[in-house]
Amino acid sequence: MPRASASPSAPLEATPQSVPNSEWNCNSQFTGIWVTGQGKVTVVPDVAILSLGVEAQAATVQQAMAEAATAMDRVIAALRANGVAEKDIQTQWFNIYPVRRWVDDAREVLIGYRVTNMVSAKIRDVEATGSIIDRVAEAGGDLTRIHGVSFTVDDPSQYHNEAREKAIADAKATAQHLAALAGVDLGRPFYISESGGFVPIYRDYAMMEGGGILPPTPISPGETEITLTVQMAFAIE
Incomplete structure (x- = not known):
């Protein structure tokens, strides 16, 4: 009222x-x-925004960066092969940070470095969102990270x-x-x-890993209100 x-x-x-x-x-x-x-x-939303990327951990920065770069190249290739235009893929953040572990509850020891590379991908064919998530998880393997998908209206x-x-x-x-x-x-x-x-409608997804034969990922955009x-x-x- x-x-x-x-x-x-x-x-x-x-x-x-x-x-x-x-x-x-x-x-x-x-x-x-x-x-x-x-x-x-x-x-009814006509665009899906997928937040995804890769995360690699290794003993050295160079090794972690190399593993992340290789996995991200495969992820980007999978996106483009499934109809996502290059202009619709944008880097969200890129982090390099040390990984430490407590030893004997007395001191921290450096055990390696973790590299995270995340992008957002605009999927204009909403019905293909689930299939694209599957292809990306397969391409990036265990380094794949999918943080969520939101649905919006392009115009x-x-x-x-x-x-x-x-x-x-x-x-x-x-x-x-x-x-x-x-x-x-x-x-x-x-x-x-x-x-x-x-x-936007936001859907949260746990980390997805590649490998094995998995059932298709169901994605439903539903409806929203302006x-x-x-x-x-x-x-x-």
Whole structure:
């Protein structure tokens, strides 16, 4: 139910209790009827964003980097072979850090180095997401790391417009109702602000390892909502 507040631009025979769930303020900055409207549009995602990469550990930095590079080359090749364009593959982070272990609960000993290389891949054929995950896990082997997949809309502008229209209509209807209850005429809007937008669907996956014959990975994008909220202020005539 939209939240609303109202205050008169001229003296009115009314009290704060005259309009339920309303707030009255005599400050000229907040003169008028203030309301909040919300618009929602349900959409089916048409893009999957896969967060994946490799992680290698070895006795030396050079060895760990070499193993990670070889595995990542295979992962990238698998992505491209399964329809992911080069422009849709982007490095997220690359880390090299030492790995230490406590000995006799008294001191730390350096046992090697770990290299992590993660990328994001935009999959435009959502139905192929599960198959691509399988191919990537197979290509990278035990060094493969898949952190998750999210689903979004490549061009949400048309859905934003639809949600915005609904939010404005919702706010106007509430303002008109408040004006009628207060016995005043609703004037023109003098303030509008907007917030909200598309919230991607996120799926978390445990680390995947290659090798062996595994059943296909099921991926379901489902539906999501684009929600926009507007706050409007109307003059009182």
